[in-house]
Amino acid sequence: MATAKTMRAVIARGYGGPEALETVEVPIPTPGPAQVLVRVEAATVNPVDLATRAGALAEAGLMAPRETTGIGWDVAGVVERIGPAVTAFAVGQRVIGLRDLLDASLGAYADYIALDATAVAPAPADVAPSAAATLPLNALTAAQSLDLLDLDPGGTVLVTGAAGAVGGFAVELAVRRGLHVAAHADPADGPFLERLGAEWIVDRHTADLAADIRRLVPGGVDAAMDTAGLGVRALAAVRNRGAFATVTGGTPPIPLRGIRIHQEWISADGIALAGLAADDLTLRVAGTLPLEQAAEAHRRLAKGGLRGRLVLTP
Structure with a gap:
């Protein structure tokens, strides 16, 4: 039981199936000078969480092997404390x-999380925390991938896995950029x-x-955003000297036919996230579970077939 x-x-703890997840009691983090401490109201369950827990990211060299690993990327909540250098946020503000x-002892699956102020944005107005929490990782991934494709309005783009969390945001954001979208779903x-x-x-x-x-x-689309991991199957739909982002x-596809190949590695961006939060994007929650049922949430996500994201509500 947590205390004050x-x-x-x-x-x-270690790596493995959902049984590797463990709920522990730890000290509440102290925010650094340029950080905010957020009281977590909702934390989204994403495929990267399953890969982290299973040890796939450590095996791929994306993070150092650890005895214990924090889980969870997305958070919606209330600012509890701010560091002395933080001026953009206030205690009590919803964010x-x-x-x-990746290589961290604590993640968003917690009662509190300390984040750099540059990784935080005001929460979308009049949106429940469970829905708001589905925005950061997936919408930023879609937006940053579209930036890499660098298409002019009127261009054509294929989005694979379009009904998924990243894919749905990609379709919506591409249309708002004036692109013609082919949705693979x-x-x-x-x-x-x-x-x-x-x-x-x-x-x-x-x-x-x-x-x-x-x-x-005819001739193929100007670009493809591959959220489904189709690789060369999606690349073949792109015109010569087009663009491809996974x-x-x-390993991404070879840049055949002069196609520009990009691999999106997400980075926190509070300014871009604030813009996405104000864009009234379509948010989808597949279900909510209490924090202590994180293992069950991982099992449900692994089964597939969800539309939207599962969300943990501490």
Whole structure:
């Protein structure tokens, strides 16, 4: 049971399945001079959390192996304390933020989290914390990937995994940038994606994605954002000297036909996050669970089929 000076946090002890997650009592973090301490109201469960817990990120060399690892990137909550150098936020203010440091003892699955002020933004107005918490990691990933593609208004872009959390934001943000979007998804998700502004729905079960795209867009799309990890299958749908961005790990495709290849590695950006929070984006919560049921949340996410994100509510 947490006391006035301690809090609950979920960590991974070693690596393994959901059973590696453990709820522990630890001291409440003290914010540094340029940090804010956030009382967590909601923390999103993302695929990267499962990869962290399983040890995949350590095995890939993205973080040093640890005996205990903090879990969780996204947070929505209330500013509890501020460091002396912080002027942009005030105690009691509702905020959202992103913890992008993999090699850390504590993550967002906790009662409190200390974040750099540059990783925090005002929470979207009139939005429940559980929904607001789904914004930082996934929307920033989509926005930063679109920045890498660097398309002019009127361009065409394929978004794979368009019904997923990153994919849905990518479709919506691309449309708002004046792009024509081909959404690769299950046909059952077509009506939702069309509401987001997708111009074409391409069945994710297709045997030849490139052929289907080229029938819609002769010569191929100007760019592809690959959130589903299709690799060369999505690359083949891009025109010569186009652009390709992947948000998944592993080795990206070879830059065939002069196509620019980008691999998005997310970085916290409070200014960009504030803009996204003010954009009235479509937020999707697949369900909420209490903090101590983090392992169950990981099991549900691993099963797949969710639309939106599961959220832990300390």
